[in-house]
Structure formats: structure tokens, C-alpha cells
Amino acid sequence: MEDGVKKFLYVNRKAPYGTIYALEALEVVLIGAAFDQDVSLAFLDDGVFQLTKAQDTKEIGVKNFSPTFRALGDYEVTKLYVEKESLDERGLTADDLQEITYEDEDDDWAEKPSIIIVSRSEMADVMAGQDVILSF
Amino acid sequence: MATLHTVNKSPFETQALLSCLGHTKAGDTVLLIEDGVYGAVGNTALADAVAGLGGAVTLAVLAPDLKARGIDEGRLMDGVKTVDYAGFVELAAEHDRTQAWL
Numbered sequence: 001m002e003d004g005v006k007k008f009l010y011v012n013r014k015a016p017y018g019t020i021y022a023l024e025a026l027e028v029v030l031i032g033a034a035f036d037q038d039v040s041l042a043f044l045d046d047g048v049f050q051l052t053k054a055q056d057t058k059e060i061g062v063k064n065f066s067p068t069f070r071a072l073g074d075y076e077v078t079k080l081y082v083e084k085e086s087l088d089e090r091g092l093t094a095d096d097l098q099e100i101t102y103e104d105e106d107d108d109w110a111e112k113p114s115i116i117i118v119s120r121s122e123m124a125d126v127m128a129g130q131d132v133i134l135s136f
Numbered sequence: 137m138a139t140l141h142t143v144n145k146s147p148f149e150t151q152a153l154l155s156c157l158g159h160t161k162a163g164d165t166v167l168l169i170e171d172g173v174y175g176a177v178g179n180t181a182l183a184d185a186v187a188g189l190g191g192a193v194t195l196a197v198l199a200p201d202l203k204a205r206g207i208d209e210g211r212l213m214d215g216v217k218t219v220d221y222a223g224f225v226e227l228a229a230e231h232d233r234t235q236a237w238l
Contacts, residue, residue: 124159135235
């Protein structure tokens with residue numbers, strides 16, 4: 001572990017618009033990104049609904065924050081773990097999710113996917129490897 | 137490198153407890169607080185699922201929340217540990233991280 005750098009995991013388990021949790025999580029991630037920590041996001045249970053394509057909130061009068069996920073790479077937030085079982089249970093596949101990428105500065109700015117599909121047991125490993133877990 | 141998991145919702149209302157138990161590792165502790173304590177009661181429709189999934193983890197409940205809801209400790213599933221507020225603090229200090237399942 002680099003000096004003073006901790007592994008932070010933001011856990012998202014709620015759908016995007018029924019409660020304020022998802023938007024608040026994203027706000028906190030963006031604030032936290034300013035502190036140069038090792039940040040990852042986890043999406044499981046209804047949290048996987050946050051990443052679906054084609055969200056259009058015009059008629060419900062709230063902000064569509066889903067495009068913001070595509071900006072996370074610019075803040076060096078490049079690891080978005082998505083649980084496969086949670087997708088399966090909800091009739092979703094990785095193709096139903098927006099494409100989220102980052103430019104890898106260590107690899108001539110090659111564009112790479114930020115979404116990492118993991119099994120439930122791999123998600124448990126990701127969680128167990130953190131210093132700090134923040135839940136939303 | 138163990139985790140203290142907290143669950144504060146009834147398992148009859150949300151999937152939080154079941155999801156939590158699906159992500160625990162051997163040596164972890166799951167502490168049920170607030171309405172989460174209903175998940176530790178035996179002889180319910182969910183008791184088998186909770187007991188089965190919880191295998192290698194310690195299941196604990198916060199006693200003041202049990203008392204507040206009139207749940208006698210005798211109604212808890214076998215092997216469930218009760219802790220007071222000081223015990224909650226001790227658990228947090230003993231584990232490497234705490235994860236809240238909201």
C-alpha cells in the first residue's frame with residue numbers, strides 16, 4: 001500500500017430513481033476522487049439498474065445522472081465491479097449496460113472498459129480486500 | 137482479515153440480510169441491528185435460509201433493539217450471540233472493516 005493511500009469501495013445496492021441513495025453515492029465518489037485514494041465501485045442487487053442504457057428521466061422531473069458514470073474515468077475512478085448473479089436475476093446482461101471506458105495513462109492512453117463483471121464470490125473477495133467500505 | 141457486517145432492515149422487508157449472507161467470508165460477523173433483529177428469530181419462514189447461509193459466520197444481535205421490540209432471547213435461532221452497545225464497539229474494533237447493508 002502506498003503511503004496514505006487506502007482502498008475505498010463504494011457499494012451500490014439500490015435502483016437509481018426511487019430513492020436518493022444512488023445519486024448521493026455518485027456525489028460522494030466524485031468528492032472522494034479528489035483525495036487520490038484507490039477507489040472502486042461495486043454494483044449488486046438493484047444497484048445494477050443504475051448502469052443500464054437509455055435512461056430518460058425528462059418526464060419524471062429528476063436529473064438523469066447515468067451519463068455521469070462515463071465521466072468517472074477522468075477522475076481516475078476506473079474499476080466498476082458489477083455482479084453477474086444480480087444481472088441474471090433481473091433478466092439483464094452486460095449488453096444492457098452503458099459502455100463505460102477510461103484512458104489508461106500507463107498504456108499510451110488506450111481506451112479500456114471500466115466495467116468488470118464478477119461472480120458473487122468474486123464480489124465477496126473484492127469486498128474483503130478493502131480498507132474502507134461505504135454503503136449506499 | 138475479517139469483516140463486521142451490519143444489517144438494519146427486516147429480512148421480510150428487504151433482501152439486505154440474504155444478500156449480506158451471500159457475500160460473507162469465513163470468520164466474519166453479521167450483526168443485526170434496528171429492524172434487522174427480526175432476522176435472528178427462529179421458527180420463521182426465513183429462519184432456515186438465514187441459518188443455512190450463515191454457516192461459517194457468527195450471527196449477533198444488538199440486545200437493546202431486541203428488547204425494544206419485545207423479542208425474548210429464547211426466541212432467537214440457535215447460536216445467535218447477543219451484544220450490548222459496548223459489545224458493538226468491541227466487534228467494530230476486532231474486525232478489519234465494517235460494511236453496512238442498508
